[in-house]
Amino acid sequence: MKKHALRFVAVVGCGLLSGCGSQYVTNLTPQTAKRNPSNLYRFTMQCAVNPQKLVPDTFKPLLIIDGQQFPLKEDAAIPGLYYYDHELDATRTDAKYYFQVSYEQYRSGTIKNYVRKTPLASFSISGFGNSSLEIDRAPVGSEVRVLGSSFTANNRIRVGDYDATTELLSENVLSFRVPAVTVGKSYPVSVVIGENMNFAGNLLIDSGRFTAEPTEILLRVGEKTDFTLRSNRPSPSDLYINVTTDIPNSVIMPEVHLATGEESTTVSIEGGEPGKGHLYVSAQGFDELTVPIEVIGEKREGEATNGKPTEGSAEDGKVEEEQD
DSSP: HHHHHHHHHHHHHHSSSOOOOTTEEEEESSSSEEOOTEEEEEEEEOOOOOOBBBBBTEEEEEEETTTEEEOOOOOSSTEEEEEEEOOOOOOOOEEEEEEEEEEEEEEETTTEOOOOOOOOEEEEEEOOOOOSSSSSSTTOEEEEEEOSOOTTOOEEEETTEEEEOEEEEEETTTEEEEOOOOTTTTEEEEEEEEEEEEEEEEEEOOBBEEEEEESSEEEEEEEEEEEEEEESSSSSSEEEEEEEEEEEETEEOEEEEOOOOOOOEEEEEESSSSSEEEEEOOOTOOOOEEEEEEEEOOOOOOOOTTTBBOSOOOOOOSSSSSOO
């Protein structure tokens, strides 16, 4: 009789140790869940403790995760089923947790305290394994989409080693602008979440193109005119446009930049010494554009050139190429 009593105490005492007590508390949470825009994940357990023997207001079911305790709620339709909708940051891909139930019960005329725990468990978040590029080649500055699932506003796109301007269109679509990378190369494109990257495909970079207005420039000495450069795509970042010339003494103009998101920029060109040659327009990710230019004679008061009225004197500018 004495031996049987010792065995009974050993079984009940097991519920006081982590990893034991599975006959009382069962973890029903799936090991993996798909990422969702709410960043909420349900942790569920079932408890088999007899409620009739409980001391009132002593039953406390808890979720222990990241060193914090969260009280569970009982399912309204299923007695003994408890859950908690826990928020995990969008950069998280996994978590360690366990359930703990503490309570008091009437036993043989006395009150006894119990703590039941489930074994430490792992929870992982998936949802980025099937990301794919909508197209496989595009020029600098163009919009490209990545298709997948469970995307959030915290995700971003990386093209090679370059972070691209990224926009969340829906939980299934991310959009990005091709950054100013080397033309003719193929770059791996990945979805970045936290410190992890999920490969979406390779993107071949085609060259962008500039057009000029006017397409040919004719100026008199001291005269100036507007010169507009247009890109075939919005600029993904602030883009420096290198403009050089083979007649540096004949052309006076400032540096040229294309602002982020813009497709055109306009600067003023002033005629210097008489000469005939070209402007050479280039930028990273773009084909070179050549624009004929000629500066002739002395300026005549009130005369129009290139179809535009003459204006007052311009501020001093410079060309990229210096005189030898």
